[in-house]
Amino acid sequence: MQTFVTDSPEEAAACLNRGETVAFPTETVYGLGADIFRAESIAAIFKAKGRPSDNPLIVHVQSPDMINEVAREINEAARILIDRLFPGPLTLVLKKRSSVPDIVSAGLPTVGVRCPSHPIASAFLGFCDHPVAAPSANLSGRPSSTDWKTVYHDLGGKIDCLLRGAPSTIGLESTIVDCSVAPPLLLRSGAVSIERLLELIPEMKIATSCLPGQAPKSPGMKYRHYSPEAAIVLLDAPSLQLPADPHSAWIGLSALPEGLMHSLRCHSADEYARVLFGFFRTCDAQNIHTIYCELPPEQGIGRAIRDRLFKAAGKN
Numbered sequence: 212m213q214t215f216v217t218d219s220p221e222e223a224a225a226c227l228n229r230g231e232t233v234a235f236p237t238e239t240v241y242g243l244g245a246d247i248f249r250a251e252s253i254a255a256i257f258k259a260k261g262r263p264s265d266n267p268l269i270v271h272v273q274s275p276d277m278i279n280e281v282a283r284e285i286n287e288a289a290r291i292l293i294d295r296l297f298p299g300p301l302t303l304v305l306k307k308r309s310s311v312p313d314i315v316s317a318g319l320p321t322v323g324v325r326c327p328s329h330p331i332a333s334a335f336l337g338f339c340d341h342p343v344a345a346p347s348a349n350l351s352g353r354p355s356s357t358d359w360k361t362v363y364h365d366l367g368g369k370i371d372c373l374l375r376g377a378p379s380t381i382g383l384e385s386t387i388v389d390c391s392v393a394p395p396l397l398l399r400s401g402a403v404s405i406e407r408l409l410e411l412i413p414e415m416k417i418a419t420s421c422l423p424g425q426a427p428k429s430p431g432m433k434y435r436h437y438s439p440e441a442a443i444v445l446l447d448a449p450s451l452q453l454p455a456d457p458h459s460a461w462i463g464l465s466a467l468p469e470g471l472m473h474s475l476r477c478h479s480a481d482e483y484a485r486v487l488f489g490f491f492r493t494c495d496a497q498n499i500h501t502i503y504c505e506l507p508p509e510q511g512i513g514r515a516i517r518d519r520l521f522k523a524a525g526k527n
């Protein structure tokens with residue numbers, strides 16, 4: 212199959228509306244979308260990514276008003292989060308309407324819903340006839356794609372269309388809160404921080420899958436994720452002495468360790484999040500065997516970076 216690459220949200224939406232798979236930019240990472248009501252198109256997403264069929268997809272809507280098309284019983288906690296944090300990098304798990312095909316939710320009675328704030332994503336979703344089911348646009352198990360070239364590298368020839376945009380500004384997948392249970396449960400950390408969520412929903416609980424080193428509990432979290440080919444070594448503290456090896460790399464917030472050719476010092480946790488997956492991919496392209504990753508402080512988006520690093524290291 213030839214992948215049609217376009218800069219036009221309207222052209223990309225026309226592809227999706229006739230049943231094709233379309234990768235598109237969002238503020239978190241690039242997504243690979245299909246019309247939620249076309250089970251065959253959704254099946255094509257799983258096939259292109261090599262994604263296990265018990266891993267549910269997130270449904271993307273252009274405006275909060277459309278959540279009712281896919282979910283029912285929007286309770287008070289969900290209402291608060293929608294009013295305060297949509298559109299943005301937050302997914303809510305809600306009870307699903309029976310009209311949403313089981314393949315989208317991997318047979319669960321719930322559905323994850325997100326409303327991206329990215330202008331191109333929003334324009335694209337606005338031209339789509341229905342909500343769009345979309346996981347991250349990468350081969351299953353690999354780091355998510357944060358720019359269109361990476362999407363093309365992983366999925367060119369396997370998907371129908373790629374809507375090009377600028378690199379994702381956040382760089383990590385959305386925060387996920389399950390509002391179908393009481394009290395609400397944080398399933399995945401992301402750019403919407405735990406601190407911010409607890410301000411709005413003080414009773415929210417945190418799933419063990421969000422606590423590095425604990426057994427994953429929620430669907431899709433049991434799989435190896437975000438992994439480069441290289442081995443990941445986590446560093447708890449700044450490390451000035453690492454083996455001077457041309458096949459090793461380092462990324463972190465402190466001063467660069469000496470002797471490593473491939474090092475990237477980030478100046479903030481936001482920058483660390485934005486560049487992390489791209490750095491993994493660059494390391495793979497440069498035949499790096501070991502990537503030393505300094506763990507950022509456990510606050511704000513730092514928790515999400517730590518979560519992805521633990522998972523990439525196979526420690527969660």
Ligand code: AMP
Nearest residue numbers: 267268304321322323346347384430431
């Ligand atoms: P991705 O878009 O590739 O990050 O994958 C979406 C992730 O969202 C899945 O791996 C699940 O962990 C989570 N998810 C989606 N729908 C649900 C749901 N109904 N219940 C719990 N988690 C969900």
Ligand code: MG
Nearest residue numbers: 346347348355
């Ligand atoms: Mg993914």
